[in-house]
Amino acid sequence: MTHNTPLSPRPLRRLSDSTRRVLTAAQLRAQGVTAAETNEQCRPGGSWQQILPGVFLLHPGPPTSEERLHAVLSYAARSSFRETPAGATGAAGVAGVPAQPHADEPRPAPRYTDAVITGLAALTLHGFSSAPPLPSLDTIDVLVPRMRRLRTVGCARIVRSAAMPTPSYVTGLPVAPVPRALADAVGELADAGAVRRLLTEAVRGGHTEPAAVVRELTQARLLNRPHVVDAVDSLLAEGRAIAEDHLYRMVREYALPDPVWNVDLRLPGGPHLGGLDAYWPEQAVAVELDTRAPRQEDDALWSEYARKREMLERLGITVVHLTPKKLRDSLEQQAAVVRTALMASCDRDPAAYVVVLPR
Structure with a gap:
């Protein structure tokens, strides 16, 4: 020819x-x-x-x-x-x-097997305003299984993964879930402000929960970088503020009795029992928001949390454990859980007397 x-x-x-x-x-x-x-x-x-x-x-x-x-x-x-x-x-x-x-x-x-868009391109596809527009990206990150024989070339940057995530599909394209995409993006960013903006938008925009993000950052071994740790602290604070807003809205919209907010409990003349996000003294019912993230160094914090809950329940105080995800996804159901605990107080033995102090 x-x-x-x-x-x-x-x-x-x-x-x-x-x-x-x-x-x-x-x-x-x-x-x-x-x-x-x-x-x-x-x-x-x-x-x-x-x-x-x-x-x-x-x-x-x-x-x-x-x-x-x-x-x-x-x-x-x-x-x-x-x-x-x-x-x-x-x-x-x-x-x-x-x-x-x-x-x-x-x-x-198209059906793309063993290839998933991740990193900044994935965040842009997920609708992040703090992620750069696609035309400005010199390279597009793509996840592949670790054993694939591929090299980074041209506009394709290969990111290897021991476990491929189940992708979301955006405009028909396989895209990494937000927590994984964030971890892959953050791993390539040295700009502390850019990292903080991405993590904050992830929570504030309702894309994911702080715990899921921190779990991915931990698996990617990124929590030894000071600018990432600082951004995670801001992320957790943002997540707590949003969860507290949902808790206030739950009490208001579902006509629950007004609790006392953000209090510490003590035994009379005795030790400090711990802080609570909401407490109904007459019914001895407490709500605690769990906005902690799974970090390796938090083992002691997990143990302390379990000890506090066990001590309160021994004193006859019912502790309702709520997470940001539960409040975001099923507010009415969580209100029903709290209401049931309040109504059940009539059938329980009286709780021990505790001193309630503002936190």
Whole structure:
């Protein structure tokens, strides 16, 4: 074959109908386009271009953000299109490979196996205003299993993972859940302000809970970086403030009796029993918000929390344990739990007398 040999007319016409098409070399071959024909199209001044190794953009202009995302996934994935049923034959006559549609036919939905967008690009797709816009990102992070033999190249930055997360799907693309995407983004950021803004938006925007973020940061071994630790402290404070607002709203909207807020309990002339977020003295019912995050150095704090709860319950005080997630996702149900505890106080033995002090 020479460079003047005409290309196979049907595959080329079909592939050229789309001005926003990203295909791999294997997908082109499946449509009857040989390597020589692909190289010819990608010559200087040609109609196509190679955007990543083995991945081609079927128009000469710069790729859109969507095309870059698909290109990165196509480069990293084991498989990039849904398979047709066994024995089926596409229009190109290749069994098991879907045919490329005409311009007026629906395109088969991509299925990217073992490849998930993560990092800043994932946060942008999740709607983070503090994440940079996709066109400004020089590279797009993509998660792959640890044993995959891939290298970072061009706009694709390979991030290896021992355990692949279950992706969310944003505009049909597999995207890492927010906590994992945050950890992968933070691992590449040295700007303390940028880290703090991302973590704060994650909680304030309702994308995730502080505990889930800290768990991922711990697994990524990022909590030995001072600027990350400072941002996590701000994150936990933000999470507590939001949880407290939900608790106030629960009492108000579901007509619970007014408690005393943010108090310390002591035995008369005795030791300090601990602080509570809300307490109903007449019913001896307490609410405690658990806004702690799972950090390795918090073992002692977990033990202290358990001791406090056990001591209060020995004194006849019912402790209702609420988390930010419970308050965010099922406020009415949590109100019912508190109301039940208040009503049940009539059937319990009187609690020990305790001194209630403002905290």
